[in-house]
Structure formats: C-alpha cells, structure tokens
Amino acid sequence: MIPITEYAGRDVAVFGLGRSGLSAARALKAGGARVHAWDDNEETRAKAEAAGVALSDINKRDWQTFAALVLSPGISYKFPQPHRLVRLAEMTGVPVIGDMELFARAVQALPERARPKVVGITGTNGKSTTTALIGHILKQAGRDARIGGNIGTGVLDLAALHSNSVYVLELSSYQLDLVKSLHCDVAVFLNLSPDHLDRHGGMDGYQAAKMRIFQNQTSKDTAVVGFDDLYSQSVAIGLSARGPQKVVQISSTYTLGRGISSVDGHLYDNQSGKAERLGKITDCPALIGRHNFQNAAAAYAACRALNLDPATIMAGIQTFPGLPHRMETAGEIGGVRFVNDSKATNAQAAEQALRAFSNIYWIAGGVAKSDGIAPLAPLYPNITKAYLIGQSEDVFAATLSGKVPVQRCGTLERAVEAAARDAKAAGQPDAVVLFSPACASFDQFRDFEHRGDVFRSLVQAMASAGVRATA
Structure with a gap:
C-alpha cells in the first residue's frame, strides 16, 4: 500500500467503492485522514464494509469540512452531466480528484532523488497488453516493476514508493480526466478511435483527456506515440514540433525513418536513422496480430527509454505469457x-x-x-x-x-x-x-x-x- 499523508488529520470524502475507491479509502486512512466512504449501491457498500472500510453517508455530512472529494473513475465527472455529488463539491469549493492524482502527489512530495520512475500507458485499445508486456520485460530484466492502475491492482494498493522501483500504470481516459500532477517519465499513447464519447462530450474531449498523460513531461522525459491512425499521427507530429519531451514514434504499418517499426512481424529500431533489425515478434505466441506488433513496438520503445538493452528487451518480449481474455x-x-x-x-x-x-x-x-x-x-x-x-x-x-x-x-x-x-x-x-x-x-x-x-x-x-x- 502507498499511504497518503497529505490529508492527515483532515476529512476526506471518497465516493464510489469499487476497486479504486476501496484502495483510496485504505491509503488515506493509513496516512491519517478521517475518511468518509460512500457508494450509492447498497450491495457495494456491504462489500466495502466486509473489506474493513467504515461507511459514512456523505449525503448527510457538512461539505464545508471536506478537504477533497476522491471520485471513482466510473462516476460521471463532467459528461453527460456531473454527478450530483460532483456538483455539490464544486458549489462548496471542495477539490475533486481521483486515486491516480493521490498517487501523483505522493510521488511529487518526495525529493527528486527518492522518486520512482513512472511509465503511463493509454490509448483506446492495447493498453492492458502493453502495460503487462512492459512490466514483464522489466521484471525479467531484474527491475522492481509494480504493475497496476486500470489493470489488476489499484495504484494505491501497489507496494510503497521507492526510488529504485518502476510503476507501470495503465491509464484510462476516466482516470486521466481526474489528474493534474501526474508526471510520467515515459508516457505511451498507443492509438485513438471513438469510444466513451458520452463521458467526454465528444471526440475532442476524449482526445483531450488522453493527452493529459503528457501534461507534466519535461525535456528529460520520453513520449512513445503510435503512428497508425490519424488521431495519434496528429498527436505525434504536434508533440514533436512543440513538446519539450523526446518523442519516439511507433508503427506496425509504416517503416519509420526514425522510430520503432514492427512490420510483418519483424521489429526494427530506427531511432538512430539506421534500421537495426531486432528479431521476430511472431516468435511470441502471445502476441498474435498486427495490433500486438504495435504493442510490442511500444513496449520496446518504453523499455529502451528506461535504459534496457535491446537483447534484454527482446528476451522479455519472447517470453511474454499474454493476458487473460485478450487473444x-x-x-x-x-x-x-x-x-x-x-x-x-x-x-x-x-x-x-x-x-x-x-x-x-x-x-x-x-x-x-x-x-x-x-x-x-x-x-x-x-x-x-x-x-x-x-x-x-x-x-x-x-x-x-x-x-x-x-x-x-x-x-x-x-x-x-x-x-x-x-x-x-x-x-x-x-x-x-x-x-x-x-x-x-x-x-x-x-x-x-x-x-x-x-x-x-x-x-x-x-x-x-x-x-x-x-x-
């Protein structure tokens, strides 16, 4: 668990007691906050109590006392309309944040030398496979990789922050909507196609939410961006022209002049301007199909940004066992x-x-x-x-x-x-x-x-x- 000490001695409302809400409630309590946890669903409340989370009906509390509302990413934040408790928080001046923002603030509160590395992965499709693949490669290489976020373990239930660790986090658009402080040493943006448009007010809002993964990057950081659809192409070109971070383009369709290409199942590193053939993705039975070739290219680019050598990365790719429910x-x-x-x-x-x-x-x-x-x-x-x-x-x-x-x-x-x-x-x-x-x-x-x-x-x-x- 990652204890959240920012709100020690203060009242914090937690609304929505699914995986991320329970995780946030436990982490806040461990950090000394007075937690008021609630969910509209009676069955969910019962499960939360059974898990040891004390309930407090925030509908009946004085909202002037709350230092923050920690909102589950599954709860409507802006569209199609804000949830009534989000509106109440806004009317009373209570900041609305998510569990990923709590994590981000905990990292930023550490001295720079004590901070872990953070790899964030987003996109419409392929997030889970790419997140798991990056984590697998890092673990095979002997790195202390903690994998979670929108996949598997809630971010605040991961092992406590440590400077030698790498947090590999799948980030949904719902989670990114609720972050301001998140800094990704490596930010992976795989692709973009219409999805969840009702929750973001349309395609522009959906893309804007995904783009938040880059918002705090500096010239020391790396953005890995897909180049296989028009939306992500525009992101890659825009960041290359204006962003402070290093941009590495990836593709399973095009042989890129500079970037990482995975064409016809063969992976190429073209970052130096000279293509280096690395090996065959088709040798890995868990990475079937062109979309998985892109996922492998993204994982390779992210791990190279973390200074793993090509041979070690390829060994990790070829031993990847795959994910349940995905091919x-x-x-x-x-x-x-x-x-x-x-x-x-x-x-x-x-x-x-x-x-x-x-x-x-x-x-x-x-x-x-x-x-x-x-x-x-x-x-x-x-x-x-x-x-x-x-x-x-x-x-x-x-x-x-x-x-x-x-x-x-x-x-x-x-x-x-x-x-x-x-x-x-x-x-x-x-x-x-x-x-x-x-x-x-x-x-x-x-x-x-x-x-x-x-x-x-x-x-x-x-x-x-x-x-x-x-x-």
Whole structure:
C-alpha cells in the first residue's frame, strides 16, 4: 500500500467503492485522514464494509469540512452531466480528484532523488497488453516493476514508493480526466478511435483527456506515440514540433525513418536513422496480430527509454505469457482452436482479432457501442459464420444480413455449441472459434472478465466431454 499523508488529520470524502475507491479509502486512512466512504449501491457498500472500510453517508455530512472529494473513475465527472455529488463539491469549493492524482502527489512530495520512475500507458485499445508486456520485460530484466492502475491492482494498493522501483500504470481516459500532477517519465499513447464519447462530450474531449498523460513531461522525459491512425499521427507530429519531451514514434504499418517499426512481424529500431533489425515478434505466441506488433513496438520503445538493452528487451518480449481474455487460446478441440477475446468491448478492439485469422466462426454480441459493427465490414470475408448473443443480437443480425451467414443464439452457451459443431463439421485445418464480442458485457455478465471466464469454462467442459467420449 502507498499511504497518503497529505490529508492527515483532515476529512476526506471518497465516493464510489469499487476497486479504486476501496484502495483510496485504505491509503488515506493509513496516512491519517478521517475518511468518509460512500457508494450509492447498497450491495457495494456491504462489500466495502466486509473489506474493513467504515461507511459514512456523505449525503448527510457538512461539505464545508471536506478537504477533497476522491471520485471513482466510473462516476460521471463532467459528461453527460456531473454527478450530483460532483456538483455539490464544486458549489462548496471542495477539490475533486481521483486515486491516480493521490498517487501523483505522493510521488511529487518526495525529493527528486527518492522518486520512482513512472511509465503511463493509454490509448483506446492495447493498453492492458502493453502495460503487462512492459512490466514483464522489466521484471525479467531484474527491475522492481509494480504493475497496476486500470489493470489488476489499484495504484494505491501497489507496494510503497521507492526510488529504485518502476510503476507501470495503465491509464484510462476516466482516470486521466481526474489528474493534474501526474508526471510520467515515459508516457505511451498507443492509438485513438471513438469510444466513451458520452463521458467526454465528444471526440475532442476524449482526445483531450488522453493527452493529459503528457501534461507534466519535461525535456528529460520520453513520449512513445503510435503512428497508425490519424488521431495519434496528429498527436505525434504536434508533440514533436512543440513538446519539450523526446518523442519516439511507433508503427506496425509504416517503416519509420526514425522510430520503432514492427512490420510483418519483424521489429526494427530506427531511432538512430539506421534500421537495426531486432528479431521476430511472431516468435511470441502471445502476441498474435498486427495490433500486438504495435504493442510490442511500444513496449520496446518504453523499455529502451528506461535504459534496457535491446537483447534484454527482446528476451522479455519472447517470453511474454499474454493476458487473460485478450487473444487467449482457451483450448483446441478436434483441430479447432478456441480464442477468448472477451476484452474486445468495441468494434476497434474486435477488428484486431478478426485481422489475425482467416477462417473464423465468430461469436459476438452484448451491449453495442454507438458505431456497432459496421466498421468491421472490410473484414467480413474472414468470417465463415457469425453466432450472435445478447442485447445487440437483432441489430448485429441486420448489419450482417446478406454479407455473413448468421445464427441467432441468444446465450453464450448456445453460441459456443453451435460454432464448435459447425467448425468441426467443416473439417478445415485453420478453423478458429473466436469469441470477440465487440460489445460491453453488462446485459448478461458482471464484466468482460466474467464473460471470458464463462467462455473458457464452456470450452474446457467441451474438451473434457470429448476426452471422456473417446476414452
């Protein structure tokens, strides 16, 4: 835990008691603050109490006494409209911050020589894989890497600050909206495409939130920026022209004159102006597809900025085990590969998986995002048949009508059974049952992890039944 001492002896409101809220409440209490923790959801409050967090109904408190409101990133801050407690904080002059801002202030309060290194990773897609990959490379190299933020462990639940450590933090746009003091020694901006627009008032607001990852960088720092979409290209060019930090461009599409390129699965370091071929990303089974080539290029650039040598970085890349729910092989049955890509909660994320295979029995559906799956039309030839589930079933069926054979399955269990049966019957050696929903999960599951766990269990049960049948 990272104790937060800034508010010792003062009253602090914590609203939203999910992972980050609980983490903030514990860290503030450890630092001597009087914590008033609350959540509108009764079940969440009960879980918080069970976890040892004392509740205090901040709706009934005198807000003039609060030194700050620590807001969960899942709570509406500005758009589509501020939560009523955010408005109350603004009316009473109470600063609204998040757990990442508490972390940032704790780091900045240390003497410069005692501060850890901070690597921040953001982007619409690929954040989790890149964060985990950077952390893995650093640990393999013997560095004290602490991995968290929007992935795994809440930032304030990570081990206490130490000058020899490196904090590798996945940063969502919601978290970045609530930071002012965060300083990233290395800031990674992977890509940008429309997502969460209701929470940011449109694309401009979404991009502005992501850009906050660079706001406190100096000439000693490094910005690693993707160059594979128009939005991130504009960011890379703008920072190169105006920013104080060193900018390293990365691409899995272009052979860059200066930067890091991962073209056709080969990684090149062109930072000196002369391309150095480093090795094959395709040797790593956990990094399938062009999007993962970009993730590998970003991880390489970040680790080079932390002074790791190329050979050490490549060794780390090639031993990366991958992430659950992101292009994860859940099993192989009768020559058919089953891939769990439950983390693909929008079309842009699903696009990466659909590019990686050519004979796909695609399971999709859930709570659709605003653009649905229409942007995936160029990849329809890779889809042998689609199996639709959840709330978006009718909309997706209409989108795919006349372009891809469709079966409406309703539930994930029926979809897995149907896709497995059809793929096995076809008897083609490259068949893949791909669960890449292109949707949020909340119509049928708690979250994408729960959804992916259910898919994996269904595949494992099917595999076990097949073994018993042939025994």
